[in-house]
Amino acid sequence: MIYSFIQKGGARPMSTDSEHIRDERREQIKKAALKVFAQYGLIGTKMSMIAKEAKISDGLSYRYFKSKDEILTELVQSAVDGSNEAFAFIGSMPGTPVEKLRVLAQEILQEDNHSFILMQQVFAAREVPAEVARIIADYDPMSIIGALTPIVAEGQKNGQFIDGDARELANWYLTALVGLMNVNTSEYEFYSRPTPEFMLRLLLKH
Numbered sequence: 001m002i003y004s005f006i007q008k009g010g011a012r013p014m015s016t017d018s019e020h021i022r023d024e025r026r027e028q029i030k031k032a033a034l035k036v037f038a039q040y041g042l043i044g045t046k047m048s049m050i051a052k053e054a055k056i057s058d059g060l061s062y063r064y065f066k067s068k069d070e071i072l073t074e075l076v077q078s079a080v081d082g083s084n085e086a087f088a089f090i091g092s093m094p095g096t097p098v099e100k101l102r103v104l105a106q107e108i109l110q111e112d113n114h115s116f117i118l119m120q121q122v123f124a125a126r127e128v129p130a131e132v133a134r135i136i137a138d139y140d141p142m143s144i145i146g147a148l149t150p151i152v153a154e155g156q157k158n159g160q161f162i163d164g165d166a167r168e169l170a171n172w173y174l175t176a177l178v179g180l181m182n183v184n185t186s187e188y189e190f191y192s193r194p195t196p197e198f199m200l201r202l203l204l205k206h
Contacts, residue, residue, distance in 0.1 A: 026064050029054045030078075033071045038114035042072070042121050042128070069129040076122055076132050079115045080139050087147040097155030098200060101173065104148075105196035108177045116181055145171050152203065161203045173202055 032054035037045050047068050051061040065071045086107065090100050108116060122128055122136060148170035155161035161169070180193055 022064070025056075029056070029061055029064055030071060030075060033068070034075055034114045034118060037072065037075070037121065038117040042125055069132075072122075073129060073131045073135070075115070075118060076135050079119050080135055082115065083119075083139075083144070087144055091147050091151065096160065097151045097158065098160055098204070100151050101148075101155075101203065102196045102200060105177060105199045108181055109193050109196065109199075113181065120178070120181075144174065148174060155203065160205065162205055169203060173199070176202060 029050060033045070033050045036049050036053050040049065045068055047061055047065075048058050050068065050071065051058045054061065090104055093100060093103070095103075107113070122132060123141075128136070145167060149167045152161055152170045152173070153166035156163060156166060177199060180199075
């Protein structure tokens with residue numbers, strides 16, 4: 001699954017300087033937490049580690065978030081919202097099926113896709129905070145396959161993609177991307193992730 005963030009446009013309400021500073025500090029902590037969670041996992045992550053990554057004191061971190069569970073909940077909600085927006089965007093963006101699936105691969109295979117890694121950890125965890133459990137219970141991962149299937153089917157109709165069940169091919173393509181994203185590249189000296197062009201060969205007619 002892809003868990004990318006899409007910047008939301010539109011006018012925003014005016015805020016005071018203190019509110020602006022508070023919002024910036026919260027985003028700074030959440031960004032740091034995302035990286036720490038991705039690296040150390042849900043259990044291994046501590047508030048002190050998040051504070052260190054954010055370059056603030058432990059005490060200051062607790063002024064903005066009561067616990068790492070509160071931070072995790074906000075990160076998961078943002079990731080789910082981002083996933084829904086990202087797949088809606090890919091489905092509606094102009095371009096050929098090849099171009100759309102190339103964008104998908106580029107997004108998932110980013111080296112710093114910490115949001116994606118975090119969500120994989122959440123789905124694999126035996127136990128998560130109650131609010132996180134509620135968020136993921138309302139989220140249907142299979143909707144992603146549903147969003148990709150028409151793109152694959154269009155590519156087959158255009159003669160770009162191989163024959164076969166479009167939903168099954170979409171599932172295989174996404175599964176391959178997910179599996180590659182789960183590889184910790186730092187553990188393998190000579191390993192590097194494949195390019196989007198290479199991944200597209202799974203579907204392209206030769």
